[in-house]
Amino acid sequence: xxxxxxxxxxxxxxxxxxxxxxxxxxxxxxxxxxxxxxxxxxxxxxxxxxxxxxxxxxxxxxxxxxxxxxxxxxxxxxxxxxxxxxxxxxxxxxxxxxxxxxxxxxxxxxxxxxxxxxxxxxxxxxxxxxxxxxxxxxxxxxxxxxxxxxxxxxxxxxxxxxxxxxxxxxxxxxxxxxxxxxxxxxxxxxxxxxxxxxxxxxxxxxxxxxxxxxxxxxxxxxxxxxxxxxxxxxxxxxxxxxxxxxxxxxxxxxx
Ligand code: ADE
Numbered sequence: 188x189x190x191x192x193x194x195x196x197x198x199x200x201x202x203x204x205x206x207x208x209x210x211x212x213x214x215x216x217x218x219x220x221x222x223x224x225x226x227x228x229x230x231x232x233x234x235x236x237x238x239x240x241x242x243x244x245x246x247x248x249x250x251x252x253x254x255x256x257x258x259x260x261x262x263x264x265x266x267x268x269x270x271x272x273x274x275x276x277x278x279x280x281x282x283x284x285x286x287x288x289x290x291x292x293x294x295x296x297x298x299x300x301x302x303x304x305x306x307x308x309x310x311x312x313x314x315x316x317x318x319x320x321x322x323x324x325x326x327x328x329x330x331x332x333x334x335x336x337x338x339x340x341x342x343x344x345x346x347x348x349x350x351x352x353x354x355x356x357x358x359x360x361x362x363x364x365x366x367x368x369x370x371x372x373x374x375x376x377x378x379x380x381x382x383x384x385x386x387x388x389x390x391x392x393x394x395x396x397x398x399x400x401x402x403x404x405x406x407x408x409x410x411x412x413x414x415x416x417x418x419x420x421x422x423x424x425x426x427x428x429x430x431x432x433x434x435x436x437x438x439x440x441x442x
Pocket of ligand 1: 335336337338341
């Protein structure tokens with residue numbers, strides 16, 4: 188054990204020299220930290236809770252013109268990012284610590300809160316951002332890169348998706364969110380979307396706060412919120428609702 192280290196603190200928990208790190212491999216390093224430099228994530232960044240660094244893919248182009256893409260074999264619209272250039276950029280990232288390596292792409296597996304939790308619990312992430320039509324698939328295979336999507340829509344590139352993924356992880360890092368209970372009751376915890384919230388004024392523009400929330404009856408408030416969460420989930424996300432019911436039926440059958 189290192190000298191002067193308090194006895195009750197295990198080296199692994201001490202996080203000495205080891206803050207959660209995001210490495211973004213991108214053609215647009217100027218897009219980072221971007222909005223991650225503000226608010227909750229920005230404060231945590233300033234406080235040294237996490238760190239971010241970028242790798243500029245263009246630095247790894249082999250020719251004078253700094254070419255990073257080329258026309259797709261087989262024809263078709265758009266350009267494809269070259270495998271040799273991406274490979275060189277990834278080699279420049281220190282992978283000895285075995286961080287998860289993720290390519291953000293609409294072709295990926297949908298990102299879930301469960302995966303976000305795993306990523307936040309790891310020492311950090313390496314995120315590869317694509318532009319144009321995508322990346323030569325051979326480099327994805329060669330590096331066994333995990334492909335992750337933010338949803339069924341297409342962004343102009345992976346960078347905004349990388350920002351969103353990092354934000355989702357950073358807010359889960361120890362000490363970043365003050366109110367632990369707030370994150371326990373939020374959407375997806377327990378498999379449901381979150382119930383609606385209200386604050387003062389009690390009457391706003393003729394719209395009243397639901398009576399039950401003013402009753403001071405904690406059990407009734409809890410039941411109302413549960414019913415609301417179930418209703419909203421059933422309406423908006425039948426896929427989540429089905430999963431929730433299967434889980435609950437399994438639980439009921441056990442007892
Ligand atoms: N890049 C472009 N669109 C994306 C999406 N929906 N999710 C993740 N990465 C993307």
